[in-house]
Amino acid sequence: MKSFLSTISILLFFLTATAQIPAIIPKPVDLELNLAERKFVLGDNTTILINDPALKPTADFVAEYILKYYDVVLHTLPYLSNEKKSNSIRFIKTKEARPHTEEYQLNSGSKQIEISASSNEGIFYGMQTLLQLLPIKPAEERKLDIPALKVTDYPRFAYRGMHLDVSRHFFDIAFVKKYIDYLAMHKLNYFHWHLTDDHGWRIEIKKHPKLTDIGAWRNGTIIGLYPGTGNDGLRYGGYYTQEEVKEVIDYAAKRYITIIPEIEMPGHSMAVLAAYPELGTTPRKKYEVAQTWGIFNKFNNVLQPTEQTFRFLEEVLTEVMDLFPSPYIHIGGDECSKIWWKESALSQKIIKEKGLKDENGLQSYLIRRIEKFVNGKGKTIIGWDEILDGGLAPNAIVMSWRGEKGGIAAAKKKHKVIMTPETFMYFNHAQFMKEDSLTATRYVPLKNVYDYEPIPTTLTTQESKYIWGAQGNLWTEYIANPAKAEYMLFPRLDALSEVLWSPKGKKDFTDFQQRLRTQLQRYNRLKVNYPKNYL
Numbered sequence: 001m002k003s004f005l006s007t008i009s010i011l012l013f014f015l016t017a018t019a020q021i022p023a024i025i026p027k028p029v030d031l032e033l034n035l036a037e038r039k040f041v042l043g044d045n046t047t048i049l050i051n052d053p054a055l056k057p058t059a060d061f062v063a064e065y066i067l068k069y070y071d072v073v074l075h076t077l078p079y080l081s082n083e084k085k086s087n088s089i090r091f092i093k094t095k096e097a098r099p100h101t102e103e104y105q106l107n108s109g110s111k112q113i114e115i116s117a118s119s120n121e122g123i124f125y126g127m128q129t130l131l132q133l134l135p136i137k138p139a140e141e142r143k144l145d146i147p148a149l150k151v152t153d154y155p156r157f158a159y160r161g162m163h164l165d166v167s168r169h170f171f172d173i174a175f176v177k178k179y180i181d182y183l184a185m186h187k188l189n190y191f192h193w194h195l196t197d198d199h200g201w202r203i204e205i206k207k208h209p210k211l212t213d214i215g216a217w218r219n220g221t222i223i224g225l226y227p228g229t230g231n232d233g234l235r236y237g238g239y240y241t242q243e244e245v246k247e248v249i250d251y252a253a254k255r256y257i258t259i260i261p262e263i264e265m266p267g268h269s270m271a272v273l274a275a276y277p278e279l280g281t282t283p284r285k286k287y288e289v290a291q292t293w294g295i296f297n298k299f300n301n302v303l304q305p306t307e308q309t310f311r312f313l314e315e316v317l318t319e320v321m322d323l324f325p326s327p328y329i330h331i332g333g334d335e336c337s338k339i340w341w342k343e344s345a346l347s348q349k350i351i352k353e354k355g356l357k358d359e360n361g362l363q364s365y366l367i368r369r370i371e372k373f374v375n376g377k378g379k380t381i382i383g384w385d386e387i388l389d390g391g392l393a394p395n396a397i398v399m400s401w402r403g404e405k406g407g408i409a410a411a412k413k414k415h416k417v418i419m420t421p422e423t424f425m426y427f428n429h430a431q432f433m434k435e436d437s438l439t440a441t442r443y444v445p446l447k448n449v450y451d452y453e454p455i456p457t458t459l460t461t462q463e464s465k466y467i468w469g470a471q472g473n474l475w476t477e478y479i480a481n482p483a484k485a486e487y488m489l490f491p492r493l494d495a496l497s498e499v500l501w502s503p504k505g506k507k508d509f510t511d512f513q514q515r516l517r518t519q520l521q522r523y524n525r526l527k528v529n530y531p532k533n534y535l
Helices: 002-020 053-070 120-133 173-185 242-253 270-275 307-323 339-343 345-353 359-376 405-412 446-451 482-489 492-501 509-526
Strands: 030-033 040-042 047-050 075-078 088-093 104-108 112-117 144-146 149-153 159-165 190-194 258-265 328-332 380-384 397-400 417-419 440-443 467-472
Touching (some): 047 053, 053 120, 088 120, 104 120, 112 120, 120 173, 159 173, 159 492, 173 190, 173 242, 242 307, 307 328, 307 359, 328 359, 339 359, 345 359, 397 405, 405 417, 446 492, 446 509, 467 492, 482 492, 492 509
Parallel strands (some): 047 075, 047 088, 159 467, 190 258, 258 328, 380 397, 397 417, 417 467
Antiparallel strands (some): 040 144, 104 112
């Protein structure tokens, strides 16, 4: 009988503990509940203590969040090691080296919460976990119960990225900042800002003002799914001033997110050619900023690799690199149709003069020359996997989108790789078989995203080390406003974060779905426009 009662007691303890495990996304490496300890009660008498001035932005972040969503006022003070102040949240930057630079520990008890890490970003990620420990609905107004527990956590991949296309449709800096907050909430650390394409040039370049005077505006947009049912005939566009770009960069830096700008070349350049037609293969032609999708092989959107074009690209990239502190610059390189170079006598002359094999070789020549220029400024290029065609530039990082083939080839050549295959990582594709809004026709459900494994089984252990991480992409042909962007982003962003942060062995889709229920309640508080199908 005693044995039976003991078994029942253990079972009840286990079920109680399981029911109380906080729903944290992405799932931490290790979490231990302490059911014997009373909960920490966060209220107006709670103080944030920091032992390093560099942690002040993170302290401000949590204080502003709690004030905005719970109406509780927190104050930040310097932390003294011999201080016995109770009811405090302590951010402690330690001097000891840890195996993972972004690792943090979170310890919560009845008298204090301590987040410790050897890096500023580790403290920030611990703070993001802390925010997910806050109750959805406090039992008592202005008093927030936080469970007693210990979390040890660090990411699986160093590159955890999300992309936003602002060329097809333009998003103002208020939404871009909100987007960055969403990435930070999910412990992502790279924001790929797709700033230029056929449909609009979105960044001020002082030496070439026509890029925004002309290239940032189109005279209409197709109606409906490609090829469309007509054209709305409305002038559409916008761009970011360099001051606005600096503002966004500073905002992201405080959230430990590096912004990687993308300047497309040598294809996807109709906006450039509308402004400066002399850079194209048919300089006497009148180019226009694209008004339709489906440009590849239908519209001449490629740059002519002349000295004039290289001077232009170098001047543009110089301003971009001066603006962005990121060590990485994305130079596109995708979907460059070769038919326009085949038809151009000058392109053929350049191929012959440079001793190139063909048009793929011409693209490789352009990419290699641009890489040499960018490397000379102390930065590294990233390109879509088409930069492999004709020969890979010596130091380039490959972003593999046409499946994993390009990424595998690059890793075998000992190049860093970011996996972003369309069938798993393109969030502009439909989440459901029957969508209730205009959406690209392919299907990328939540489970596909969650089940994605960035390291291909065909790579050896040594080759696998070149898989830097992975990235989700949000292309905006059919995403014209922030509400639609959020609808397509969530909750696939949650699945992506767990792919990139959580240990592979801890992934469990059923468990993820359970935690997602709580996460959706958090989104209700944040007023995120996620698909209600998940309710």
